[in-house]
Amino acid sequence: MYRRWSFLRTIAILLFLTVPLTIAAQSEEATAEPTSPPEIIPTLTPIPPPTETPTATPEPTLTETPIPAVTPEVTASLEPTASEPPPATLIVPATETPPESEATEAPAADSAPVVVPAAMCDPNAAIVRAPLPSNEGAGLEAVSADGRYVVLSKYVRTDWYGSTYEFILDFYLYDRLTCQTALLPNYPRDLPLVYFPGRTSADGRFVVGSVNTGRLFQVEDFTRLIKDVFVLDRQTGQETIVSVAANGGLSDDSSGKAMISADGRYIVYESQADNLVLNPPPYCIGEQGDPPVHCPVILVYDRQTGQNTRVLQSSGPSGSNRYEDNNFVSLDDFSANGQRIAYSRSDDCLMACTYGLIYDLPSGTITDLPVNLDGDGLYEFFTNLRISGDGRYVAYVYNPSTGTPGSFDQVIVYDSVTGQYEYVSAAPNRALGNAHSGSVSLSLDGRYLAFSSDASNLVSGDTNNVRDVFVYDRQTHRNTRVSVGAGGAQANGVSGNRVAISGDGQYVAFESEASNLVADDTNGVGDVFLAKVVFPPLSQPPLPQSPTLIAPTSGTLTNSTSLTFSWTAAPNAEYYRLLIDDDRDFSSPVEAAHVFGLSYTSTSLFDHQLYWRVEAINSAGIARSAIWYFTIDTTPPAAPALRYPLNNSVITMARPSFSWLAVPTANRYRLQIARDAAFMLILSDTDTDLLAAAPVTLRQGYYYWRVQARDAAGNWGTFSEVRGFELNILRSPAQRTDVSTQRPTFQWYAYPGARAYQLQVDDSMTFDSPIVNQTIHHLQTSFQPAALPYGQYYWRVNVDTGGGFVPSPVFWEVAIRVIGLNAPVLTAPLNGAVVTSPVTLSWNAVSGGETYEFIIDNDPTFYSPEARYVDSPSGTSIFLPPGRYYWKVRAWNAANQPGAWSVPRSFTVSS
Numbered sequence: 063m064y065r066r067w068s069f070l071r072t073i074a075i076l077l078f079l080t081v082p083l084t085i086a087a088q089s090e091e092a093t094a095e096p097t098s099p100p101e102i103i104p105t106l107t108p109i110p111p112p113t114e115t116p117t118a119t120p121e122p123t124l125t126e127t128p129i130p131a132v133t134p135e136v137t138a139s140l141e142p143t144a145s146e147p148p149p150a151t152l153i154v155p156a157t158e159t160p161p162e163s164e165a166t167e168a169p170a171a172d173s174a175p176v177v178v179p180a181a182m183c184d185p186n187a188a189i190v191r192a193p194l195p196s197n198e199g200a201g202l203e204a205v206s207a208d209g210r211y212v213v214l215s216k217y218v219r220t221d222w223y224g225s226t227y228e229f230i231l232d233f234y235l236y237d238r239l240t241c242q243t244a245l246l247p248n249y250p251r252d253l254p255l256v257y258f259p260g261r262t263s264a265d266g267r268f269v270v271g272s273v274n275t276g277r278l279f280q281v282e283d284f285t286r287l288i289k290d291v292f293v294l295d296r297q298t299g300q301e302t303i304v305s306v307a308a309n310g311g312l313s314d315d316s317s318g319k320a321m322i323s324a325d326g327r328y329i330v331y332e333s334q335a336d337n338l339v340l341n342p343p344p345y346c347i348g349e350q351g352d353p354p355v356h357c358p359v360i361l362v363y364d365r366q367t368g369q370n371t372r373v374l375q376s377s378g379p380s381g382s383n384r385y386e387d388n389n390f391v392s393l394d395d396f397s398a399n400g401q402r403i404a405y406s407r408s409d410d411c412l413m414a415c416t417y418g419l420i421y422d423l424p425s426g427t428i429t430d431l432p433v434n435l436d437g438d439g440l441y442e443f444f445t446n447l448r449i450s451g452d453g454r455y456v457a458y459v460y461n462p463s464t465g466t467p468g469s470f471d472q473v474i475v476y477d478s479v480t481g482q483y484e485y486v487s488a489a490p491n492r493a494l495g496n497a498h499s500g501s502v503s504l505s506l507d508g509r510y511l512a513f514s515s516d517a518s519n520l521v522s523g524d525t526n527n528v529r530d531v532f533v534y535d536r537q538t539h540r541n542t543r544v545s546v547g548a549g550g551a552q553a554n555g556v557s558g559n560r561v562a563i564s565g566d567g568q569y570v571a572f573e574s575e576a577s578n579l580v581a582d583d584t585n586g587v588g589d590v591f592l593a594k595v596v597f598p599p600l601s602q603p604p605l606p607q608s609p610t611l612i613a614p615t616s617g618t619l620t621n622s623t624s625l626t627f628s629w630t631a632a633p634n635a636e637y638y639r640l641l642i643d644d645d646r647d648f649s650s651p652v653e654a655a656h657v658f659g660l661s662y663t664s665t666s667l668f669d670h671q672l673y674w675r676v677e678a679i680n681s682a683g684i685a686r687s688a689i690w691y692f693t694i695d696t697t698p699p700a701a702p703a704l705r706y707p708l709n710n711s712v713i714t715m716a717r718p719s720f721s722w723l724a725v726p727t728a729n730r731y732r733l734q735i736a737r738d739a740a741f742m743l744i745l746s747d748t749d750t751d752l753l754a755a756a757p758v759t760l761r762q763g764y765y766y767w768r769v770q771a772r773d774a775a776g777n778w779g780t781f782s783e784v785r786g787f788e789l790n791i792l793r794s795p796a797q798r799t800d801v802s803t804q805r806p807t808f809q810w811y812a813y814p815g816a817r818a819y820q821l822q823v824d825d826s827m828t829f830d831s832p833i834v835n836q837t838i839h840h841l842q843t844s845f846q847p848a849a850l851p852y853g854q855y856y857w858r859v860n861v862d863t864g865g866g867f868v869p870s871p872v873f874w875e876v877a878i879r880v881i882g883l884n885a886p887v888l889t890a891p892l893n894g895a896v897v898t899s900p901v902t903l904s905w906n907a908v909s910g911g912e913t914y915e916f917i918i919d920n921d922p923t924f925y926s927p928e929a930r931y932v933d934s935p936s937g938t939s940i941f942l943p944p945g946r947y948y949w950k951v952r953a954w955n956a957a958n959q960p961g962a963w964s965v966p967r968s969f970t971v972s973s
Contacts, residue, residue, distance in 0.1 A: 183241035189547065189593040191580045192236035192571070195243055199587030202560040202573045203233065207506065209569025212236040212592055214243065238569075238592055263326030264398070268365075269294045270304070270320040270329055288313065291320040291331045293365070304329050304363045304370070307337045317361075319393045323400025324451075328423070329363040330396045330403055339372040360393050360405060362423065373403070373421055392416075394447035394458075398506060402453030402478075406444050418444035418458050420478055431456065431476055432483050445471075448504040451565070454479055455508030457486070459500045471498040473513045475536065484658075486511050486534045486541075489519045490636075492658040503563040503570075509536050510567030510595070512544075514558025526552035531561055531572045533595050539637065539658070544570050544593040547579040554578050555588075568595050606635040606678035608685040616690035621775040623668060623694060628661040632678035632685060639677040640664075646673050646689060669694050695775035699728040701782045702769045709785040714811040718789065720767055721754040722782065728771035732778070733757065735767045739784055760789050791859060802884040802962060804849040813861045816840045820860040820867045823847065827856050837867075852882055852959055883961025884908050886951045890937070893967040901971060903949065904937030908961060911935065911953030915960070918942075918949040922966070946970045 184190070192212045194200050203213040214234040233246040262269045272289045290313060291304045305317035313335035320331040338361060361370045395404040403421040418431035431444065447458040457475045472494055473486040487495035495517030503512040511534045518524045520532055520541045530553060531545040545557035555575035562571045575588045583589060609632040614625055627640055640662050642653040652672070655662050671693045678685045703723040707713055720733055730751050735758065737743040745765070748757040766786050771779045793809040795801050808821055819842070823834035833855070834847045840862075860867045886905040891897050903916060914935070917927035932938040948968045953961040 185239045185241075187594070188596060189544075189579055189591055190238065190241070191583055192590045192592055193243060193585075194234060195245075197585045199585070200234070200573075200590045201231075202562060202571055202590045205562040205564050205569060205571040205592070207565030209564035209566065209592070209594075210238050212238070212571045212590060213246070214590055236590075236592070263322055264324035265326070267295060267297050268322055268326040269296060270322045270331075272318045272320060287316075289316040289318050291317045291329070291333075291363075293320075293322065293329060293363075304331065305333055305335065305338060305361075306370075308369065311337065313338055321393070321396035323396065324398040325400060327365050328396075328400045329365070330393065331361055331363070332358045332391075332393045333361050334358050338370050358391060358393075360391060360403065360421075362403075373423070373426070394418075395449040397449045397453035398451035399453060402449055404447040404449040404456050404458075406447060416444045418447050418456070418460075420449070420453075420456060422453075429478055431458065431460075432474075446500060446502045448502050450504055450508030451506035452508075455504065457502045457504045457508075457511050457513075459502060459513075470495060470517070471500055473499045473502055473511065473515075473534075475504075475508070475511060475534075484536070484539075486513065487515055487517060487520065487532075488541075488658075490540065492637075493519060495520055501558050501561040501572075503561050505563055505567035506565040507567070510534065510563060511536070512561045512563035512570045512572075514561055514572070524552075526554065528553060528576075529556045529558050531558040531570060531574075531593075533563065533567070533570055533597075535597060538597070540597070542595065542597050544595055545572060545574060545576070545579070545591075547576075548581075551578055557591075569593065570595060603634050603636075603680050603682050605683045606680050606685045607633045609635070609638065609676045609678050609687045611674075611676060611687050611690050614690075614692045616692070618692040619775045620692065620694060621696050621777045623696065624663060624665040625667060625692070626661055626663045627674060627676075629676045629687065631660055634680055634682075635678035635685075636680040639679060640674065641677065642667070642672055642674045644670050644672055648673070648675070667694055669696055693775070695773070696777060697773075698777040699725045699771040699773045699779040701725075701780045702728075702731065702771050704767075704769060704782050704785055707767075707785070707787045710787065712788045712790055712811075714789075714791050714813055716761075716789070716791075717756050717759045718787070719754060719756040720769075722769045724753055725771040725779070727773045728779070729774050730772045732770040732772065733767065734770075734781075735760075735765055737763075737765065739766050739786070741766070741768070741784075762790050762792065764788050791861075792857075795857075800962065802882065804852070804882050805846055806850070807844055807846045808857060808859075809844040810859045812843050813863075815863045816861045817864060818862040818867075819843070820862070821845050821847075821857070822860065823850070823855050823857045825853060825855055829856070829858070882959060883910055883953045883955055885962035886911075886914065886953060886964045888949075888951060888964050888967050891967075891969045894969065896970045896972050898973050899943070899971050900939045900941045901969065902937060902939045903951075905951050905964065907935035908953040910955050911961065912956050913954045914951055915954060916949055916951045918947055920945055920947055922948045922968070924948065924950075924966075942971045944971050944973060 192200065192214055194214060194216055196216075198216060201215040201217075203215050205212050212235075214236060215231045216234070218232050234243050235246050236243045270291065270293050272291050274287050274289055290306075293302050293304055294300075295302075303312075304320070305313045307313070313333065314337050315333070315335040317331055317333035317335060317338075320329060322329050334357070359372055362373055363370050391408070392406050393403065394406060396402075397404075401423050403423070404418070405421065406416045406418050408416050417433065420429040420431070421427075422429070431447075445459045447456060449456050455475055455477060457473065459471050460474045461469060461471045472488075474483050475486055476483045485492070485494055487499035489495075495515055496519050497516035499513055499515035499517060501514040505511070512531065513534070514529050514531050516529045518527070521543050524530065524543065530543050532541045532543055534541050545553045547553070553574060553576035555577065557574035557576060558572050560573045563569070564571075569592055571590060571592045573588055574591055577583045577586070579591055610630040612628040612630065614620070614627070627642075629638070632638070638657045638660075640653070640655045640657055641648045641651045642664060643649070643651040652668075653664050653666065655664070671691060673689055673691045675689045676687045678687075702725050705721040705723060707718060707720070720735075722731070725731075730749060731753070733746070733748045733750065733755050734741060734744055735746040737745060745760070746758040748755050764786060765788075766784050768781045768784050770781045773779075791811050791813055793811060795806055795808070808823075810819070813819075818840050819838045821834060821836045821838060822829050822832040824830070824832040833850065834857075836845055836847065838845055886908050888903075888905045890902060890904045903918075905914070914932055916930055916932070916938070917924050918930075918940070919925070919927040930938065930940065946968060947970075948966055950964050950966040952963045955961070
């Protein structure tokens with residue numbers, strides 16, 4: 063096994079191949095003696111290719127919204143522009159001799175191209191093998207835009223530098239028209255360890271790659287070579303290091319994965335250097351035992367300004383840079399128009415997760431590729447992002463439920479203009495692939511996608527149980543298997559570890575271990591093949607049958623502007639079109655969705671009566687369903703006006719009735735009863751279609767209530783005003799009062815429907831052995847019992863409405879205190895009077911009073927009073943010095959129990 067550099071896994075040097083590379087073509091009459099190896103000549107005059115029978119290419123009919131072009135200010139001259147920075151000096155390290163045990167001999171490079179007899183060279187063959195001159199196994203790197211050339215690679219040797227290995231590759235160019243493979247010399251020849259092929263500009267003048275300059279990056283005991291990204295101007299021969307600081311200094315860490323726009327202005331690449339831009343990348347944690355390294359970030363180099371800019375700095379939800387919240391970003395692709403970058407971002411979850419994003423250079427905005435398509439909320443995984451030439455379409459491998467048994471990698475294409483996505487690795491009936499898919503490649507216009515898959519349900523007759531290569535046509539929504547031999551023979555080995563489709567979508571290059579795809583494959587190793595994409599004719603199916611609508615049912619009234627529409631499967635339908643309009647003729651539908659399943663959710667509906675139908679479609683025609691309608695109403699009803707009970711009223715019924723006025727458009731109401739005005743302690747929440755309700759039995763206390771209306775569409779309006787009421791059957795004595803007589807009169811409110819009352823008085827809240835347990839006629843609402851001893855009591859009234867007296871906590875018990883003696887009333891001196899000493903104090907006698915106690919003090923709080931007991935029921939006299947005084951009186955009974963204090967008075971002694 064050997065490692066290929068990741069930038070070689072991109073669409074490589076010949077993606078836009080109008081590259082002026084001249085191959086010394088072998089004459090069709092060539093002898094068996096091979097000529098010298100062909101040389102790549104940097105000329106701007108392409109040699110016309112041999113005549114090829116043209117193949118009709120179906121034109122895509124997709125309507126695309128153009129993306130504003132970035133017009134580079136490139137001079138018409140072939141000389142470098144004045145604004146282009148001078149090339150950085152490349153430092154070539156001294157040769158370091160690897161340890162003997164590690165050194166390897168570099169095999170001699172293949173010096174002669176493959177020679178194929180003219181009679182055996184068929185440019186129009188359905189599939190051909192692109193062999194190396196040595197007939198060894200080859201690796202796939204790229205295919206040209208027109209499908210003529212295939213770039214191959216072969217492992218050459220391993221070089222040792224410091225503490226790292228460098229795996230060296232040779233690259234070859236296969237020409238489909240001449241059936242010859244020739245060694246590609248690296249450009250420029252005087253640079254050490256240049257890694258090619260890189261991507262070129264559309265005219266082939268500018269080529270990007272990466273190079274080892276011999277500088278070392280070292281952290282603690284960890285050492286590796288530093289790679290730099292450079293651009294070569296093939297017209298002038300000028301080599302410019304791109305990964306340099308603004309002051310011209312060399313980078314302090316590696317850069318790579320270089321890609322250039324078709325106009326040659328912009329170069330996008332990854333870098334771990336922290337001195338190329340002002341905001342360097344953060345540190346990431348590497349493998350266990352490795353020191354921290356800088357996270358890779360994505361930079362854009364503008365050849366007009368000579369400046370590097372770090373992109374993708376839009377803030378995520380947490381406020382941090384969205385690609386810095388966790389670990390790594392990885393550059394995947396750069397659109398030919400130089401406007402959009404496709405990349406993936408790792409996430410910090412329990413399993414390995416990556417997410418796909420698109421960065422738009424003109425606007426600086428980021429678009430997230432769709433996630434959680436199956437709605438299970440599990441980990442997502444994106445790989446192998448590929449972007450169309452205009453940046454509109456992105457194809458990628460996606461696993462919606464990473465790590466879940468039965469969850470397979472699927473290929474998806476996303477339309478960044480409409481926001482719609484489509485599963486590519488799907489059967490004709492749109493069932494997803496039943497095994498993993500991957501290795502995506504996308505044509506320039508985004509219509510055709512090549513990919514590999516282990517699935518057996520993408521096309522009929524796939525029974526070889528190995529990975530195959532497929533091409534998907536976004537217009538017909540069909541997959542075609544291309545990893546097949548003559549007569550459609552299924553491959554006898556794995557195909558598609560690496561896949562590349564030509565820019566026009568008519569050729570697919572792929573790696574395969576199969577030996578039966580072509581007749582001359584006898585080397586016993588994996589090879590690279592180039593297949594011409596021939597889409598099988600679509601047989602004319604019978605007309606589809608009409609689908610039957612399921613939901614929403616006709617006449618549905620709803621307040622939701624997001625509805626899910628569903629219907630039954632229609633035999634012979636390839637896909638469906640859902641039409642929604644405010645007119646039955648569907649002349650200008652508000653929504654027209656192409657659907658491959660049996661349901662669709664619309665999120666852009668509005669208040670109106672709308673019509674909908676579904677069309678079943680195949681290549682033979684259209685069958686339409688019936689027309690159903692539904693109404694959307696998001697306008698809530700008004701708040702109800704309350705009737706009874708009135709605000710702050712007293713209710714004597716334990717199960718009170720509530721009523722309110724009708725609200726136009728309302729068909730249901732919600733009554734809430736609570737202990738507090740804020741309705742935090744709701745006791746009852748009742749939904750009713752009536753204008754009155756008696757939902758709950760309440761205990762004695764104060765309550766609040768309100769009502770809310772709802773219409774037929776399900777819209778709840780605002781709540782009404784809040785009203786309060788008191789529920790109380792007991793009148794007097796009131797809660798926590800002192801009763802001055804031992805025979806208080808108990809009074810209560812009449813209870814509707816009462817047949818009798820039961821008065822209970824007890825010194826315990828449990829009423830286990832009431833002191834008073836009196837049954838009273840239903841017309842009587844008061845009772846005076848025999849004398850009660852002094853003390854604290856509880857009293858309640860139970861009601862018999864026909865089932866007898868059943869003790870229940872319908873009403874709160876009321877606590878009272880019987881104290882027996884009333885307070886005296888003071889008569890002289892008058893309050894505030896001025897008197898002389900001795901002062902005569904008098905008061906009215908209290909029934910039951912035996913003696914009287916008066917308190918007099920110069921402090922109104924009576925903090926240190928002078929007390930006097932007197933036997934006279936009417937008053938006494940006392941000598942006092944001049945000053946202001948306060949006094950009060952209370953009575954004591956024969957049992958030496960005090961009564962209530964009188965209301966205090968004051969007077970002033972003048973002399």
